[in-house]
Amino acid sequence: MAASMSVTETGEFGLIARITARLGVQPSTLLGPGDDAAIVSAPDGRVVASTDVLVEGRHFRRDWSSAVDIGHRAAAANLADIAAMGAVPTALLVAFCGPPDLDVRWAEELTDGLVAEADRAGAAIVGGDVSASSVLTVAVTALGDLQGREAVLRSGARAGDVVALAGRIGYAAAGYTVLSRGFRTPKMLVEAHRRPVVPYPAGPAAAKLGATSMIDVSDGLLADAGHVATASRVGIDIDRDAFPLPDQMRDTASALGVDPYTWILAGGDDHALLATFPEGAQLPEPFRIIGTVTGGAGVTVNGKSYGDGQVGWDHFR
Template sequence: MTVAGVGEFGLIDRVTARLTHGGSCLLGPGDDGAVVAAPDRRVVASTDVLVEGRHFRRDWSGAADVGHRAAAANLADIAAMGATPTALLVALCLPADLDTAWAEGLADGLGAEAATVGASVVGGDMSASPTLTIAVTALGDLGGRAPVVRSGARPGDVVALAGRTGWAAAGLTVLSRGFRTPRLLVEAYRRPEVPYAAGPHAARLGATAMIDISDGLLADLGHVAKASGVGVDVHRDAFEVPRQMRDAAQALGVDPYSWILAGGDDHALAATFPRSAALPAEWRPIGRVVEGEGVTVDGAAYDGPAGWDHFR
């Protein structure tokens, strides 16, 4: 059965019936607006969009995989502000001949990823479109803490990373070359493993700046450097190349560090901390904040790819 066959409101009924709601959702789908609890009296908001052919391909990822990715991209932004995600709003632009089972699988993935942090899909919109597009807005709660912004890094701070980088980029390269293995890398592209709890934890530890690594480690640290008016130096030896990534890189003729330093979509969190901060195991030091500007690797300009830019 297609989307056109069930109609807009029939599809809405099918999708919303699959969604569950966490404690922050006071009123979910069904009215002109949802009601979400905001105990802090401030709401962190972020939005992102996925376009078929640009951000995902249905022959590479299942509907639930795309749902997980769409939710993760937004939930990670909330965590990078030091906040706890509470709700997602989802706008879907769908081809009329799309199978309803695909839309339902997408809803399953969105809801499941949101549930990992206790958040809910609380509403959204639908429209017909020749291009499958998913726009997600995430909301979050700061829990009484100040937001951790990009502009707070200071020379002498430690740069640390929670999560992994390069895995999704390696999986994307594998898929783009027509392969489906190593499965570990392909699955990392399809469903990122995001350290959501590390964001609020970093805020409690006194992080001075933080960012979600969506476009590549060096590119995103460049945003922190620019906003803070500092330089960032990354230590290459802070990154160990996993065996599966090393073997895939050798087979494909790729420098694995181009994935690790410039690959996006893993949604790791990078933060800067005062030198005196005691970092838990989830945060590993990868560099330092220095006087100057821009991002360097081992004190020198990096001559590989810098990261993702939609218009280049």
């Protein structure tokens, strides 16, 4: 095995060279890394853009997740936002800040995770920046193409619509609880925390079939449904019975003394897509109905308020 080398020993431009050597391209990439800026095609004439930042100790822990895992998570958090607008992801820009004594292989493996997740969504990393920092930080900007469709906003839900979900929910939160209790199994839940499985094609498919609103579930199902309810000035009622419990989640919750529906209703980081559709509309795969839009306000579960109102993730709470 080759001797380890820190990013200080590699140097800024050596690190950039190592990272860019691991990148691929997509048809939308007209000019990748190497100049002052990249060039990405935008046939629609509009570009969908989103930015997220992951900070060590706040969003990830290196003793819980590998560099590759963290790369997947960082890319997925942004690519899911693009899909939630009904757009197709095209490109990522990545800013990486790390301590000078960080092993350069960690940065390379982070890149591998970013590239692999971007490839899943049909996007490419086209540029970014690196800097020294006492706190390991990864900031990602994602770009997307609407392909001639109108964007699906949070503000379009109407009373009488059905509420539907595509993707897993509660798995990542369950994995977080498992890890925080000092365990590493069950693997299915732990891996869900480390690497979200995002249904990227479901976003554009929902847009094509008339979704009236959509959002990436990153902060928790009830919290993000609340964002739609507020933006649309409607109420949303979630059907708890729409979420059958997988055996491993049920068993783990029992062993840890946790209500598993806390993970499902208030846990985040699965990056499922929540959308509303007119009643009777055809739903694209893999969306399934989990509730209804009402003429009221706020979010309820089976017609009743849930918990103390503090549901989901808040960066400053």
